[in-house]
Amino acid sequence: MMSNRSDPNITVRADQLRKAYTVTEKEAGFLGSLRAFVRPKTRTVEAVRGVSFELTGGEMVGFLGPNGAGKTTTLKMLSGLLHPSGGAASVQGHTPQKREVAFLKQITLVMGQKQQLIWDLPAQDSFLVNQAIYEISDSDYKATMREFDEVLDLSGILSKQVRKLSLGERMKCELAAALLHRPKVLFLDEPTIGLDVNMQERIREFVREYNARFNATVMLTSHYMADVTALCRRILVIDGGELVFDGDLAGLTTGPDARKTVRLQLSRPATAEELARYGEVVRLDGLDAELTVPRSEVSARAAALLTHFEVADLTVEDPPIEQVIGQLFRSEKKAEPVRELA
Numbered sequence: 001m002m003s004n005r006s007d008p009n010i011t012v013r014a015d016q017l018r019k020a021y022t023v024t025e026k027e028a029g030f031l032g033s034l035r036a037f038v039r040p041k042t043r044t045v046e047a048v049r050g051v052s053f054e055l056t057g058g059e060m061v062g063f064l065g066p067n068g069a070g071k072t073t074t075l076k077m078l079s080g081l082l083h084p085s086g087g088a089a090s091v092q093g094h095t096p097q098k099r100e101v102a103f104l105k106q107i108t109l110v111m112g113q114k115q116q117l118i119w120d121l122p123a124q125d126s127f128l129v130n131q132a133i134y135e136i137s138d139s140d141y142k143a144t145m146r147e148f149d150e151v152l153d154l155s156g157i158l159s160k161q162v163r164k165l166s167l168g169e170r171m172k173c174e175l176a177a178a179l180l181h182r183p184k185v186l187f188l189d190e191p192t193i194g195l196d197v198n199m200q201e202r203i204r205e206f207v208r209e210y211n212a213r214f215n216a217t218v219m220l221t222s223h224y225m226a227d228v229t230a231l232c233r234r235i236l237v238i239d240g241g242e243l244v245f246d247g248d249l250a251g252l253t254t255g256p257d258a259r260k261t262v263r264l265q266l267s268r269p270a271t272a273e274e275l276a277r278y279g280e281v282v283r284l285d286g287l288d289a290e291l292t293v294p295r296s297e298v299s300a301r302a303a304a305l306l307t308h309f310e311v312a313d314l315t316v317e318d319p320p321i322e323q324v325i326g327q328l329f330r331s332e333k334k335a336e337p338v339r340e341l342a
């Protein structure tokens with residue numbers, strides 16, 4: 001969909017955003033260090049290669065990709081922590097790298113792997129620091145803390161030294177601290193990493209409620225697909241620094257390119273080559289086989305499988321979303337034309 005650049009509803013825009021890092025290569029050992037010091041050898045890593053997309057106010061979007069795909073680099077550019085090597089970004093009408101106060105008051109970046117809270121102090125001391133930095137009035141501070149407490153149940157943990165908190169408790173405090181100023185745009189980089197299932201659900205609920213209450217735009221990366229399926233209708237998939245998919249999460253399992261999983265319990269062994277004539281074999285374990293087939297051809301393929309093999313049982317289901325997205329990562333072709341900016 002073409003967009004109007006002045007559309008006030010667009011809160012985040014990346015326009016051919018690029019980032020190349022220059023890394024110094026060093027051989028092992030002392031001599032290697034010396035050589036690198038005297039005559040540094042450098043190499044360019046193209047982490048983000050011309051990424052374009054737009055998010056509208058209140059949208060929650062999953063930002064997915066394999067390790068090293070460029071997710072964190074993109075989020076850092078959108079938060080103004082990194083200068084793009086090319087292209088442009090705009091968030092709430094601001095150019096992120098200018099780090100204007102009015103911009104910083106409207107965004108937050110939460111990195112599950114990094115912490116913002118002061119380690120040796122109770123979390124509430126870090127909250128007070130943020131209250132001062134963001135110039136939050138006492139009444140707003142109290143009201144926000146009350147709201148956050150309802151969902152996150154912060155009672156009893158705010159006064160403990162951060163170093164003594166469990167990972168889940170700390171993450172609840174990290175999120176609360178990062179959202180104290182009620183930002184309109186949330187960049188959440190693995191906010192649930194390492195948490196148990198219950199705590200992941202709690203954090204999800206908090207993000208969902210925050211989004212509903214403040215109509216906030218949320219861009220979320222997570223290795224837990226449950227986070228994405230619970231919160232996001234749309235996903236952006238990045239691979240090797242390029243956007244390879246921008247569209248509806250549901251469309252991946254129902255759209256024209258969608259596939260179905262056919263599970264077979266065979267009565268007599270078959271080879272992967274034989275089965276591969278009827279679909280893509282994703283697993284063959286003794287008499288248990290699993291194939292994916294185009295959704296539109298599922299009945300014909302199932303009938304053919306029943307005719308050509310001795311089958312004790314056959315079931316058809318949607319493939320796990322991890323598998324569908326994994327196939328996007330590996331695919332060379334773009335799964336759907338990526339939205340072009342006007």
Ligand SMILES: Nc1ncnc2c1ncn2[C@@H]1O[C@H](COP(=O)(O)OP(=O)(O)OP(=O)(O)O)[C@@H](O)[C@H]1O
Nearest residue numbers: 021023045047065066067068069070071072073074
């Ligand atoms: N400061 C840096 N200097 C040099 N290269 C970097 C730097 N930060 C990231 N990279 C490289 O840029 C590429 C993209 O990294 P990035 O952290 O953005 O990926 P990611 O999608 O967030 O990965 P992950 O899921 O593993 O966190 C990788 O090849 C990474 O090694």
